[in-house]
Amino acid sequence: MLKEERFQIILKQLGIDQKVYLAGLSTLLNVSEDTIRRDIKELADQGLLKSVRGGAVPHSPGPHHFRDRMLYDNDQKQIIAKKALGFLKDDQVVLFDGGTSAMLIAQMLPKDLRLTVITNSFPIASLLEEHEHVEVLFAGGRLLKNSFVTIGSDTVQFFKKFRADICLLGICSIHTELGVTGPHYEESEVKRAMIGASKEVIALATTEKLGTAEAYYVCPTDQLSVIITDQPADNDEFKIYNDLGIRMV
Incomplete structure (x- = not known):
């Protein structure tokens, strides 16, 4: 052969x-x-x-540059973003990472919702500039140009100052054995700091990202509290995550 x-x-x-x-x-x-x-x-x-x-x-499917990701699987990400809104309440402190699903949530925030948002995402900070009741704390650092987020030791140290209610974490890859992983080392370091600074971690992932892996480790899968996908929560394929104590939405 x-x-x-x-x-x-x-x-x-x-x-x-x-x-x-x-x-x-x-x-x-x-x-x-x-x-x-x-x-x-x-x-x-x-x-x-x-x-x-x-x-x-498998590798995670889809593009890695932010501009390309904005157009990729947009309908599925809209579903995820609408589901995620149900977890947000007045007066919470919420970490938003730089994923396109997190950006859609920022776009959909009700105008009367009061939040403190902490983010390293330039697009999300720009979107929330006009939201009257959302206070925005922005993490400085070095710009990762293909993702429009800040990275580096200054960014990591910034997130370590907080104890947020929720972290909305855009996910590149989730695997039950290999954990949450990403394609960029320093961005994965920042995600790990965000997870450590949050009471609850809500992963935002289209179903095609489940069971895949990338090069750089973020956290064990069972450190996620919730995984929000574009499919119904009773999908038979989700049982393996339920068995880890993760709520599928």
């Missing part, structure tokens, strides 16, 4: 099972585990999957 044929089978199997193992692929393709390991490394180098110990999982 040609290498390219093995690649197609590996990717097809990954799409079906959401995780593949060296031993299973070795048996399926009748080649050694070392050959499968090299195949997975080459596919990972091409950005087609994420190599993990003993096998591989």
